[in-house]
Amino acid sequence: MIDERxxxxxxxxxxxxxxxxxxxxxxxxxxxxxxxxxxxxQLREDxxxxxxxxxxxxxxxxxxxxxxYYPLYTVEECAEDAARRGVxxxxxxxxxxxxxxxxxxxxxxxxxxxxxxxxxxxxxVAAQFNRLGYHVFVLTYQVxxxxxxxxxxxxxxxRALRLIRDRAEAFSVDWQRYITCGFSAGGYLVCLWxxxxxxxxAHGLPKPQAxxxxxxxxxxxxxxQEFEKNGGDADDEDDDSDIALFGCSIRDAVHSPFExxxxxxxxxxxxxxxxxxxxxxxxxxxxxxxxxxxxxxIPCRLxxxxxxxxxFADGTGMCMAGWxxxxxxxxxxxxxxxxxx
Numbered sequence: 001m002i003d004e005r006x007x008x009x010x011x012x013x014x015x016x017x018x019x020x021x022x023x024x025x026x027x028x029x030x031x032x033x034x035x036x037x038x039x040x041x042q043l044r045e046d047x048x049x050x051x052x053x054x055x056x057x058x059x060x061x062x063x064x065x066x067x068x069y070y071p072l073y074t075v076e077e078c079a080e081d082a083a084r085r086g087v088x089x090x091x092x093x094x095x096x097x098x099x100x101x102x103x104x105x106x107x108x109x110x111x112x113x114x115x116x117x118x119x120x121x122x123x124x125v126a127a128q129f130n131r132l133g134y135h136v137f138v139l140t141y142q143v144x145x146x147x148x149x150x151x152x153x154x155x156x157x158x159r160a161l162r163l164i165r166d167r168a169e170a171f172s173v174d175w176q177r178y179i180t181c182g183f184s185a186g187g188y189l190v191c192l193w194x195x196x197x198x199x200x201x202a203h204g205l206p207k208p209q210a211x212x213x214x215x216x217x218x219x220x221x222x223x224x225q226e227f228e229k230n231g232g233d234a235d236d237e238d239d240d241s242d243i244a245l246f247g248c249s250i251r252d253a254v255h256s257p258f259e260x261x262x263x264x265x266x267x268x269x270x271x272x273x274x275x276x277x278x279x280x281x282x283x284x285x286x287x288x289x290x291x292x293x294x295x296x297x298i299p300c301r302l303x304x305x306x307x308x309x310x311x312f313a314d315g316t317g318m319c320m321a322g323w324x325x326x327x328x329x330x331x332x333x334x335x336x337x338x339x340x341x
Contacts, residue, residue, distance in 0.1 A: 001057065002040065002053050002056045002057050002060065004039060004040040004041045004044075004053055005039050005040075005041060006039060006040065007036065007037050007038060007039050008030065008035055008036055008037075008038060008039075008040070008043065009030075009031065009036040009037060011040075011056055012024055012030065014060075016060065016063045016064065017059055017060065017063050019069045019088075020059070020063075020069055020088070020090060020118070020140075022086065023086055023088070023116060023118055023140045024118055024119040025111070025115050025116070025117050025118070025119055026086060026111065026115050026116035026118070026140055026143060027111075027114060027115050027116070027143055027144055028115050035048065040052050040053050040056070044317075047317055047318075048120070049119060049120030049124065049313055050120055050124040050125070050312070050313035050314035050315065050316040050317075051124045051127065051128075051314055051316045052119070052120070052123075052124060054124055054127035054128070055119070055120075055122070055123030055124035055125075055126070055127050056123065057127065058092050058123055058124075058126055058127040058130060059090075059092070059123045062090065062091060062092050062093065067091065067170070068090055068091050068092070069088060069090055069091075070088055070089045070090075070091065070163055071087065071088050072084075072087045072088055072089060072156060072159040072160060072163065073085075073087055073159070083142045083143075083144075083145045083152070084142065086140060087140060087141060087142055087156055087159075088139075088140050089137050089138070089139055089140075089160050089163060089164075090118075090122075090137065090138040090140070091135075091136075091137055091171060092123070092126040092127075092130060092135070092136040092137070092138060093130070093135045093136075093171070093172075094129070094130040094131075094132075094133050094134055094135050094136070095130070096130075096133035098133060099133050099134060099135050099172070100135070100172040100173060100174075102133060102134055102135075102177075103134070103174075103177040103178050103179045103209045103210075104134065104135040104136065104137060104164070104171075104173045104177070104178050104179070105126070105129045105134050105135070105136045105137070105178070105179050105180075105181055106137050106139060106157075106160065106161075106178050106179070106180045106181070106190075106208075107122060107125060107126055107129070107136050107137065107138045107139065107181050107182075108139050108141070108180065108181065108182035108183070108186035108187075108189055108190055109121035109122040109125075109138070109140075109182075109183055109186050110182070110183035110184030110185045110186040110187065110215075110311075111143060111184070111185055111186070112184065112185050113143055113144070113149060113185045113245065114143055114144050115143060116140050116141060116143060116186075117183070117311075118138060118140060120311070120313045121183040121184075121186070121214075121311075121313050122138040122140075123138065124313060124314045124316070125181070125183075125313060125314045125324065126138055127314075128314050128324040128325070129181075129324060129328075132324070132325060132328050134179075134328070135171065135172070135173055137160065137164065139156065139157070139160050141153045141156040141157075141189070142156055145244065146240075146244045147243065147244055147247065148244075148246075148247040149244055149245050150189075150192065150198075150245060150246060150247075150258065151198075151247065153189055154189075154192065154193065154198055154199060154202075154203065157189070157193055157199070157200075157203075158203045158205065161175070161178075161200075161203075161205050161206075162205075164178075176206040177206075177209055178206075178208055178209060179208055179209050179210045179211070179212065179331065180193060180208045180210075180211045180212070181211070181212040181213075181214065181327075182211075182212075182213055182214065182216065183214045183215065183216075183311075183313070184214070184215055184216065184217065184280070184281060184310070184311070185217070187213035187214050187215060187216025187217070187218075188213075188216050188217050188218060188260070190211050190212075190213055190216075191211065191213055191216060191218055191260045191267075191289070192257075192258070192260065193208070193211075194207075194208065194211060194264070194266050194267045194268065195257045195260065195263045195264075195266060196257075196263070196265065196266040197257040197263070198257050198258070199266070200266075201266055207266070207268055208268050209268060209269075209331070210268050210269045210270065210271065210331045210334070211267065211268055211269075211270050211271075212270075212271050212272075212273070212327045213270065213272050213273075213286070213289070214272075214273045214274070214323075215273070215274045215275070215278055215280075215281050215286070215310055215311070215312075216272070216274075216281070216285060216286065216289070217281045217285050218260035218261060218285045218286075218288065218289045219259060219260065219261055219284075219285055219288050219289075220250055220253050220254045220258060220259055221254045221259060222282060222284060222285060222288065223250075224250060224251075224254060226282065246258055260289060260292075261288045261289055261291070261292040262292070264289070264292045264293050264296055264298065265296055267293055267296070267298050268298075269298065269299040269300070269331065269334055270289070270290075270293055270298065270299070270300045270301070271300070271301040271302075271303070271326075271327045271330050271331065272286045272289060272290060272300065272301070272302045272303070273303050273305075273320065273323045273327070274286045274302075274303075274304050274305070275304060275305040275306070275307060275308040275309060275310075275312065275319075275320065276304050276305065276306055276307075277306070277307050277308065277309050278309055278310045279309060279310060280309075280310040280311075281310060283304060286302060286304070287302070290302045299334060301327075301330050303320075303323065303326065305318070305319040305320045306319060307319055308320050
């Protein structure tokens with residue numbers, strides 16, 4: 001059991017998890033943050049990050065097995081492109097005897113394409129999926145890249161799926177049966193993975209069984225509209241940051257497969273989770289996605305909590321508590337024919 005009196009810094013400097021510790025929040029030096037010196041008890045009192053204790057217990061259990069951390073690029077590939085360093089897949093298996101008969105979860109934390117918040121949206125969420133009998137892989141992907149970032153992140157997805165394919169027997173999974181779950185920017189990525197021109201189909205990989213986007217941003221058109229409504233000049237949006245993300249201007253991106261609501265024909269069933277008080281990603285993003293899927297006749301469940309803002313992660317201590325179980329039960333109900341949307 002994890003000693004909750006230990007500080008975040010004490011846990012993350014444990015040699016057992018040293019490989020993944022720098023990516024607790026990728027691209028952020030936590031040693032310079034006040035959270036570094038706080039105990040898990042104090043962080044829970046601060047309502048930070050959901051059930052961190054369960055997350056660390058899950059991570060430590062996997063690390064003790066010795067088979068848990070898998071870089072997705074070789075040393076030579078990382079030497080050619082430094083952005084690939086630290087891109088990895090962490091294997092967090094469920095103890096349930098029948099977990100291998102279920103799809104596994106490919107879990108994609110958020111971070112605004114600048115960070116990857118494994119600490120809150122990775123390990124604690126994996127712990128809940130594990131409890132429900134699902135094996136989990138947490139993906140740490142490329143961020144803060146200066147050209148074609150979204151394309152690179154789709155390459156990371158491809159690497160992850162191929163690694164699972166090649167080690168499927170050791171992982172005790174059917175590599176072709178999986179559910180994707182992503183948060184915020186990660187929610188956008190798991191949606192983009194379903195767009196035929198960009199995701200699984202373009203990379204010759206199997207379609208997910210379902211997708212769970214959590215407070216996702218999906219529409220660049222909506223972002224542009226909000227920018228202009230707030231007095232911005234849309235032409236100012238055509239800057240280097242857009243080129244870095246899309247490889248084109250945002251004005252071109254809104255007419256491309258990067259605009260998710262216009263390209264949902266390749267989606268599996270989808271369950272979306274958010275709150276109405278999200279002040280970072282307009283809840284309208286989720287409603288646009290739901291409406292687009294409904295027009296295509298694709299099952300979609302949308303749950304919007306009345307409070308909790310952005311970043312509720314596993315929902316612990318908030319009105320969104322239990323959303324992971326509800327997502328799983330909805331999916332299992334689809335499989336049994338009980339749910340239609």
